[in-house]
Amino acid sequence: MARKFSNEAKLGLLAIVTLTVLIWGYRFLKGKNLLDNSNTYYITYSDVGGLNTSAPVFINGFQVGSVTAVKLKPDDVEKINVTIEVDGEIELPKTTTAVLASSSIMGGKSILLEYGNADMQNGILENKSYIDGTTQGLLGSMVDVNEVDVYFDKLKNGFSGLIDTITQSSPNAEESIMQSIEEFQTTIKNLSGISNKINIMLAKSASNFDETLSNVASLSETLKNSNAKIAGIIDNLDVVTTDLKNAEISKTVGAAEGAITEVKTSLTTIQGTVKSAEEAIANINQLISKVENGDGSLSALINDKALYNNLESTSQNLDLLLQDFRLNPKRYVNVSVFGKKDKEYVVPEDDPAEKIKDSKN
Known part of the structure; x- marks a missing residue:
C-alpha cells in the first residue's frame, strides 16, 4: 500500500509541476x-x-x-x-x-x-x-523636439556665416545673389505657367478621359453580363476536349485506312473494267472501220445498192401477194364439192400491183 501511495503522490506532484510550468510559460509569452x-x-x-x-x-x-x-x-x-x-x-x-x-x-x-x-x-x-x-x-x-530646435539653430547660423563669407570674399557677391534670386523667381513663374498649361490640357482632355472610363465601364459591364455565355463556351470546350480525349482515334484512323484500302481496290477493279471497255470500243471501231472500207459480209450488205433494191422489191412483191390473197382468196384456194367450174379471174380496178407499176413508171 505504501508503494502504491508513493506512486500516486509522484504522479500528482508531476501534474502540478507541469501545469504550473505551462501557466508560467503562457503568461511569460504574454x-x-x-x-x-x-x-x-x-x-x-x-x-x-x-x-x-x-x-x-x-x-x-x-x-x-x-x-x-x-x-x-x-x-x-x-x-x-x-x-x-x-x-x-x-x-x-x-x-x-x-x-x-x-x-x-x-x-x-x-x-x-x-x-x-x-x-x-x-x-x-x-x-x-x-x-x-x-x-x-x-x-x-x-528625434527629440529640443534636438530639432538645436539643429535648426545651427543650420541658420551656418547659412548666415556662409552668406557673410561669400559677400566679403567677392565685391559683386551680393549682386550675384540677387541675380540668382531673380532667376529663381523667374524659374518659379515658368513652372507656374507650365502647371497652368498642364491644367488646361487636362481640362480639355477631361471629356475624352471620361469617355474612356465610360467605355471601360461599359466593357466591364458587358463582360459581367456575358459571364453565363462565357461559362457556357468554356463548358462546351471542356466537353469537346473530353470527347476528343475519350474518342478512340486510333481505331477511327484504322477504319479510315481500311476504307482507303477498299477504295484503292475498287479503283483498281474500275481501271480494269475501263481497260476492257476501251478494248471493246477499239474492237467496235475496228469493225466499223471494216464496214466503212467494204470488208466482210456486213459491209457488202450495207454498201451493195443492188442487194438493197432486190430486198426492197421482194418486200413489195410479198406485200402485193398478201393483199391479193386477202382480196381474192378463191384464186388460191378453190374447193368444189359438186364439180362446178372455176370462175375466171378478173383483175380488180384498184389492183395494188398496178399502182406500184404506175409509181415506178
Whole structure:
C-alpha cells in the first residue's frame, strides 16, 4: 500500500509541476512573469497604431514592464483600453504620462512612461490605476523636439556665416545673389505657367478621359453580363476536349485506312473494267472501220445498192401477194364439192400491183 501511495503522490506532484510550468510559460509569452511582483495600470488611446501584447514599457529607455492586453472599450468603440504591468518596486506619480511611440522604423510600438522628480510630490499611483495616454509621431519618436530646435539653430547660423563669407570674399557677391534670386523667381513663374498649361490640357482632355472610363465601364459591364455565355463556351470546350480525349482515334484512323484500302481496290477493279471497255470500243471501231472500207459480209450488205433494191422489191412483191390473197382468196384456194367450174379471174380496178407499176413508171 505504501508503494502504491508513493506512486500516486509522484504522479500528482508531476501534474502540478507541469501545469504550473505551462501557466508560467503562457503568461511569460504574454509578457507576464509570475515570479515578479508587478503592478497593473490601465491606459486609454484613440488609436494604438498596431500596438500588440508583449510590447515593452520604458522609463528613460529602460524597460520596466510590458503590455498585457489591448481591447476595445466596451462603452465607447472609438477608444481602446491598454493594460500594462510595471515592476512593483517602481513607484509612479499621479502625473505620469504614457506616451505611445514607435520603437523602430519598421513600425514596432512601445509605451514610454514620462515624469520628473518634481512629480513625485503629487502622490503615488495605486495598483490598477488609470494613466493618461498620448501619442507621439514617428519623427518625434526618432528625434527629440529640443534636438530639432538645436539643429535648426545651427543650420541658420551656418547659412548666415556662409552668406557673410561669400559677400566679403567677392565685391559683386551680393549682386550675384540677387541675380540668382531673380532667376529663381523667374524659374518659379515658368513652372507656374507650365502647371497652368498642364491644367488646361487636362481640362480639355477631361471629356475624352471620361469617355474612356465610360467605355471601360461599359466593357466591364458587358463582360459581367456575358459571364453565363462565357461559362457556357468554356463548358462546351471542356466537353469537346473530353470527347476528343475519350474518342478512340486510333481505331477511327484504322477504319479510315481500311476504307482507303477498299477504295484503292475498287479503283483498281474500275481501271480494269475501263481497260476492257476501251478494248471493246477499239474492237467496235475496228469493225466499223471494216464496214466503212467494204470488208466482210456486213459491209457488202450495207454498201451493195443492188442487194438493197432486190430486198426492197421482194418486200413489195410479198406485200402485193398478201393483199391479193386477202382480196381474192378463191384464186388460191378453190374447193368444189359438186364439180362446178372455176370462175375466171378478173383483175380488180384498184389492183395494188398496178399502182406500184404506175409509181415506178
